[in-house]
Amino acid sequence: MPRRRDVHALDESDVRVRPGRRGSRPRSKLRPAHADATRAMVTAVDRGRWTCAPGADPDRPPVIAMRARELGRTPVVVGDRVDLVGDLSGEPDTLARIVRVAERDTVLRRTADDTDPFERVVVANAERLVVVTSVADPAPRTGFVDRCLVAAYAGGLEPVLCLTKSDLADPEPFAAQYRDLGVPLVVTGRSTAGPPAGLDALRAELSGRLCALVGHSGVGKSTLVNELVPAADQAVGRLSGIGKGRHTTTAALAFPHADGWVVDTPGIRSFGLAHVGADDVVAAFGDLAEAIDDCPRGCGHLGPPADPECALDDLVCAGALGAGRLEALRRILVALHQA
Template identity: 45%
Template sequence: MSWIDDTDDEDDEFDEADIRMRPNPKANRPRTKRRPAHADATIARVLGVDRGRYTVLVDEGTDEERRVLVTRARELRRQQIVTGDRARVVGDTSGDDGTLGRIVGIEERSSLLRRSADDTDQVERVIVANADQMLIVVAAADPEPRERLVDRYLVAALDAGVRPLLVVTKTDLADPAKFLSHFDGLDLEVFTSAQDEMPLERIGAALVGHSTVFVGHSGVGKSTLVNALTGSERATGHVNEVTGRGRHTSSSTVSLRYRGETGTGWVIDTPGVRSFGLGHIDRANILGAFTELALVAENCPRGCTHLPDAPDCAIIEAVAEGRLGPEGPARLDSLQRLLTTFGGS
């Protein structure tokens, strides 16, 4: 039996246009960087971060205020989100168990408190966003106060435009007068407390209406102070009798509300640190914190360091001539000390 093909040879030729392909919308859709506007996003305060999940406060200050667990959107995977941030949140913001919202953006920050691994590291690590005060906690003894570490905190605060405050604990163990004389030239409000007597009302009054980040060496009583002010139960530790070092108790940065008779504020507790790198600091921000000295510095030679060996420094000359009043020498000494600390010497 033979097969006879009686069709036209031209009909046997297939054109690519004759082949029907099943459309694949995903494969054929052009890639775009455009993202949804999320006009319905809710603004929330980031209270803490734990293993890729963020606790945020929604409808802050209203009767509907609630804590919500959220994650970050994929497009924010390279964005640092830290305690104190004002986040734009979408999805389920009911706060019910088992629900999870999503952060789709971060509002512009008013301040960033940062540190680097060491003075040569230009890579900054953001500690907290939108704080306007830093409360530095040191102990008069056990462990001994470290002037240079406090200087580093002060430099970081001045660089961030954050007002520094100082609390000296354990004053029943040692007189802090000599230590405090180190900071005579600074506009620094100081609180002192014995082990069983804290000026909670005075400190609390300074917290009202502010977001205050608490920093300090391990073992100085920072967590004890935070607990007393906020009613929280942050872990507290002790000082090793052999090394003289405190044990790290706060393992993460978290925002806690202070409620006082005259109002409320935010306490941002941070893990204790033994070093504070300043590789990211801008020298001009340190000088800018000394308003009257910065004004005189406008007459300094270009590139003036304002340090004792700086030739023709207008600030040094003004202090020597007494034009900056009786506080001039102490203010200049404080400026030079902080600039030296920033320089890593």
Template identity: 45%
Template sequence: MSWLDDSDDLDGDFEDFDESSIRSRPNPKANRPRTKRRPAHEDAQIGRVLGVDRGRYSVMLDEGTETERMVTTTRARDLKRMQIVTGDQARVVGDVSGDDGTLGRIVGIVERSSLLRRSADDTDQVERVIVANADQMLIVVAAADPEPRARLVDRYLVAALDAGVRPLLVVTKTDLADPTAFLAHFDGLGLEVFTSAQDVMPIDRIGAALVGHSTVFVGHSGVGKSTLVNALVPSAGRATGHVNQVTGRGRHTSSSTVSLRYESALGTGWVIDTPGVRSFGLGHVDPANILAAFTELAAIAENCPRGCTHLADAPDCALIEAAERGELSETGLARLDSLQRLLQTFADKAENTPGR
């Protein structure tokens, strides 16, 4: 089963967009109204957005060639309402030499293959875009200090499935506690899991999984995410912190999302480091995308009545009936349990939303 199956349900949200798509209103103070025909910027160069700092975007042009360079850019005025994020493929015009003191301009973005989002909490319908065009999510948790939170990991998984992004799981600090019981919570999901041995991370194995991919790293503050990023990309220089012994919470160290190139003898990939979070709202998620990621179960669920929740108490649910008739294998039963747990996470969100 592929984590990317049925992940192309993007509702046309990510079509190519540039400032020529904007209809400008006439300026009454000008001698004549501005034309509605905006420049097409056919000479624009396309580059990867690596980060943003105070309204300035770092964009890599000619990636992987001898002329590869970093260009500092701003966004076109007509794009002020558009979120341009790390991972976007931006269309850049102006001075694209990359020389000190020069400034290019982003006039549009290329169609996105994925968009990872979260809301501030479950009642907030306003999306916070985390990264564009990632195809993997590496979830970092600690076996202890701070204690692992299965429900938070569930929320990461829901967000990944909604975005059509393949999740991976890394467990740090296994010298402090045995993660076996915690990992049993995710049986049936087919997650690739990396665990440390005496707190030594399997850097080579993790690195091999990054080659050829754009991987966003997420995790609770204090779990060792920045330490892992620094081990994979020695030039990253990401700040590391410690866990407060009184509150049990980690201190935020990464303050912005940034793309870093991973390089090894096997090839290259992109590590996208994000600030640590203690909550992950799901106000934007479409629950249908969760079921779609469980391909074989989704096929059975086609026989469910309209509006079926697929939860354990759902009447006439084809999934539950298949399980009762013994038609699901042991693996299938484990995957059904995982699906219902993730759907319950989303259902709990809906119950806590005002007006629902």
């Protein structure tokens, strides 16, 4: 009977390696540096494919790209600056790869409602958020505007308020609520001939920037987008799988405009603000950010009786903050606290 070998005396030559389907060579964790990648901006997202503008240049053919495997589930949204490799010709049936996503300067986020902890990034790197609301037909909704302002301040965007249909009602009573906040205001209305009145003022606010537009159905936002970017209506009609008709898309779409880009976001009807805190909003006001360091823990900055020791009231008493400005700020904070 043969003697059993001591297991402690075994070496590599005694172990039989069965070749598997994947081979026995370990996979390297090193990935290509992609030093020759081309920077681009995402202009549309459709079912796992991203439309990108190389160099954010609207004169170059758009490129369709997929997300590289090494990015995993890294979210990529309209406005993101990405690095592309592969076929960048923009020819039909060609496909590039997104290998990197640059750090975002600003982020417009929302949640499904005020209790949903899951954040949805709507647009990245937008400089301004244009909140479009009509002064009549339909009547303006202060709560929606306030929530949009909160989302803008929390995400690092500069809000702009655009009031439409000024030919139907006086916009001043509604606009007065926001003047003390220093929000830029544009008023438009139907004219007897030609484009809506006030369109040049809106163009000036958008020029040279990446700007996102939000607004309820019926306020005239689609009319403004089509006037600002005549090709937008045609482009939406060509996009398949993103929407169910013209300007009924549930995804953001970016269109070139006046040395900048306009992002249409028709799918946003409301902003859940579960991801935002009161300090995030106040911090957007440079002259108030340091003052709230003296507030007690958990202060919501609403003032008495809810927050009787809020440091912002001390600024008003000292003459460093106007009472009207604080009142306007607290009104939009109420929108944040209301579920």
